[in-house]
Amino acid sequence: MLAKRNPTLFYLQRIGFYVLVILIAFYLLFPFLWAVLTSFRRGGDLFLVPSKFILAPSTISNYVTVFNNPQFQHAFLLSLIVAAGSVALSLLIGTLAAYALGRFRFKGKSMILYIILAVSVFPQIAVLGGLYTVVQASGTYNNPVALIFSYLIFTIPFTVWVLTSFVRDIPGELEEASLVDGATPLQTLFRVLFPVMMPALVTTGLLAFINCWNEYLFALTFTSSNRTIPPVIANFSGASQFDQPWGPIMAASIVVTVPLIALVLIFQRNIVSGLTAGAVKG
Incomplete structure (x- = not known):
């Protein structure tokens, strides 16, 4: 009310608000x-x-180096397979678990939810030793299967929690x-509830995909040659052991970030509706 009565104060508040938004946006985007700027510069320009x-003049030589790198090409395809496989399995298992936890009453349901939450709290390094032993014993070391199933440790708890709250509403x-x-429970889930859950499925699937795409520790530990993008970029080497190829590293980082930005822009409406689902009950 005071701002409306005093036009000067009102405009000062508006200016302060936009200045704050610009500062936050600059801090996040810089x-x-x-x-991006580094990816278009030569190695000598970095000094x-x-x-x-x-x-300094721009060049696309860093991007040419990245796209002509067969190791990067293999890692890009492998990351796509691993991330998509992990997300597909986590959505399938998470949907079934969320339907059971959100719709049925049975003894120990709250305990199961707390266990799922407890599993997601543990850091990756805490389970790394045990998982490495399992991977070695199963003979899946240096195999994408090891990464797909190991990523389920952090994708399934997140998927179950988000979808359970959505199913309840x-x-x-x-x-x-x-x-x-006359439909069975599974038919009801996949033919009736599944289309209604699509915004939540897109949201959880996309966020899980980003986590799998950017995962570094498991990919570095469980593979030696069939590695995904993060460890491959981290191991980029220059012309000598003292040369750090920041230009190609930045170019590769931009190349693998652009698909994620595109996915977020394409499904932004589904993401917003999925995240806000159940927040307001009428």
């Missing part, structure tokens, strides 16, 4: 913009002062009507 570095009349028509 590292990415600097990485220039910032003013001369920004005005779906009107029970949909399920009751399908059961009256």
